[in-house]
Amino acid sequence: AQTVTQSQPEMSVQEAETVTLSCTYDTSESDYYLFWYKQPPSRQMILVIRQEAYKQQNATENRFSVNFQKAAKSFSLKISDSQLGDAAMYFCAYRSALTEKLVFGKGTKLTVNP
Amino acid sequence: DVKVTQSSRYLVKRTGEKVFLECVQDMDHENMFWYRQDPGLGLRLIYFSYDVKMKEKGDIPEGYSVSREKKERFSLILESASTNQTSMYLCASSFSPGSLSNQPQHFGDGTRLSIL
Secondary structure, three states, X not given: OOEEEOOOOEEEEEOOOXXXXXXXXXXXXXXXXXXXXXXXXXXXXXXXEEEEOOOOOOOEEOOEEEEEEOOOOEEEEEEOOOOHHHOEEEEEEEEEOOOOOOEEOOOEEEEEEO | OOOEEEOOOEEEEOOOOOEEEEEEEOOOOOEEEEEEEEOOOEEXXXXXXOOOOOOEEOOOOOOEXXXXXXXXXXXXXXXXXXXXXXXXXXXXXXXXXXXXXXXXXXXXXXXXXXXX
């Protein structure tokens, strides 16, 4: 079974600085999708960014970008120019191309200090 | 925008009660999911459904059942609530465009359920 590991339960960053959240996953499959979700204190889970395993180019969404290393099974999230509104729980998730089910990591709580 | 609505934000029930959590989505999505979220454990899949009247067990289905009579509505049922089912419950939906793609899941606001 696939597993997703987020090794940093908590992280903090100064406003306007850059922070990187780590995610590794374990799979024997070659075709899959990876996602980062954000859950602010208001609780609604919001998609931040997604990556297809067959794409070598790293996905970017405004201040959010990923470093996808397929061979290393690593999928880190970089947040540039951090803002107070970025404070949230961040979850990394894996989905096989064979199913609709997501496998989530345990999350990283990000604090942004003014 | 996709709207996934969970019927209650907070719910308090007693041990042994039958509890219904309701979820409705407005985007005609084929797939719907129920998760529970506990501190330090992330999100764990309870059940999911890929079509009306279809369901599949997730990772932790024990003590739960589901119902999907209409495409837009997916209900989670705690047959006889127990204190270890106190948790945050999240509903999600996603689109299936015929072949699997990078379609994300869209989540509701969650129901914080307390079983006393």
